[in-house]
Amino acid sequence: MSDTQWPRFELFLQDRDGRPHTNVGTVHAPDAEMALLNGRDVYARRPNCISLWAAPSAAIYAKTAEELTEDDSWQTETPPDDAPERAWYVFQKQSQRSAMTYVVHTGEVQARTAVEALQKAIAAYDDPEKPTWVWWVCPAEAITRSSEEDIDSLFIPARHKPYKHPQAYRTVTAMRKIKAEQEGQS
Amino acid sequence: MNEETKTALANKLLAWADDELILGHRDSEWTGHAPILEEDIAFANIAQDEIGHAILWYTLRQELTGETPDEMAYFRDATEYRNAQLVELPKGDWAVSMLRQYLFDTAEMILLSHLQTSVYRPIAEAAAKMRPEEIYHFRHTSTQRLK
Numbered sequence: 192m193s194d195t196q197w198p199r200f201e202l203f204l205q206d207r208d209g210r211p212h213t214n215v216g217t218v219h220a221p222d223a224e225m226a227l228l229n230g231r232d233v234y235a236r237r238p239n240c241i242s243l244w245a246a247p248s249a250a251i252y253a254k255t256a257e258e259l260t261e262d263d264s265w266q267t268e269t270p271p272d273d274a275p276e277r278a279w280y281v282f283q284k285q286s287q288r289s290a291m292t293y294v295v296h297t298g299e300v301q302a303r304t305a306v307e308a309l310q311k312a313i314a315a316y317d318d319p320e321k322p323t324w325v326w327w328v329c330p331a332e333a334i335t336r337s338s339e340e341d342i343d344s345l346f347i348p349a350r351h352k353p354y355k356h357p358q359a360y361r362t363v364t365a366m367r368k369i370k371a372e373q374e375g376q377s
Numbered sequence: 378m379n380e381e382t383k384t385a386l387a388n389k390l391l392a393w394a395d396d397e398l399i400l401g402h403r404d405s406e407w408t409g410h411a412p413i414l415e416e417d418i419a420f421a422n423i424a425q426d427e428i429g430h431a432i433l434w435y436t437l438r439q440e441l442t443g444e445t446p447d448e449m450a451y452f453r454d455a456t457e458y459r460n461a462q463l464v465e466l467p468k469g470d471w472a473v474s475m476l477r478q479y480l481f482d483t484a485e486m487i488l489l490s491h492l493q494t495s496v497y498r499p500i501a502e503a504a505a506k507m508r509p510e511e512i513y514h515f516r517h518t519s520t521q522r523l524k
Contacts, residue, residue, distance in 0.1 A: 229415035
């Protein structure tokens with residue numbers, strides 16, 4: 192079945208300085224620039240954001256912990272020697288608690304293929320105290336990033352608009368008042 | 378400020394505010410009907426920004442004439458509006474709306490960059506506030522135009 196949609200991009204959002212980027216979801220977009228612009232409207236309208244990354248879903252090599260144990264061929268695969276090494280970003284899901292985000296950026300490895308990147312990521316970042324449910328590796332060059340200059344136009348406007356948050360509408364207080372008035376009259 | 382200047386300024390603010398309000402409304406007609414989900418969301422955000430700009434200009438005008446933004450938005454007849462004809466044109470198809478928004482955004486980029494140096498401080502401040510949002514609008518619609 193052919194996909195008539197635009198290609199899919201994964202969005203990664205950094206809400207504050209010093210915090211890692213986390214995967215917040217996907218958009219369909221014709222290219223990375225539109226993925227960032229539309230991703231900002233879909234995922235960064237209410238949450239705090241200082242940096243947004245977009246990567247084509249097709250560029251991401253993803254494995255769940257289950258998949259890794261079911262088929263362990265990944266452990267023994269060796270890449271061809273003449274393949275060039277490049278930087279791969281590592282993302283892991285180690286918590287089941289957050290509903291709105293998925294994997295978190297945890298580090299970087301040098302590797303020649305996706306599988307080698309995964310091997311090295313697991314070797315470097317696996318923590319028996321805190322099991323990883325999902326592993327993603329993605330070539331660093333596949334990621335398109337918002338820049339420092341973008342912060343003013345892309346992310347600051349949302350901060351001046353508290354009316355976009357439900358807390359700005361004191362409906363519970365209003366309803367209680369109305370109910371009290373009605374009960375006072377009856 | 379003498380009366381003549383005040384009147385001229387109030388009329389100018391009215392024209393700018395009406396542009397934003399009517400354009401915001403036309404844009405909002407696409408909510409739920411745009412051809413692409415992500416574009417629907419983005420365009421609704423643009424519509425919301427434009428109406429926010431309208432409120433800003435009406436509020437500045439209120440300082441001169443006393444009329445509130447609500448009065449201007451809800452209690453006027455069609456003949457009392459001073460918007461450009463471009464913004465009231467029917468929304469047409471998606472390409473038409475995108476192009477209209479692109480033309481408006483381009484004009485706004487030029488206008489707002491000049492207004493930031495206005496000797497009338499409220500206008501300079503309002504323009505500075507709107508500009509980041511317009512930069513995003515322009516980036517969005519000019520990128521779309523090329524696709």
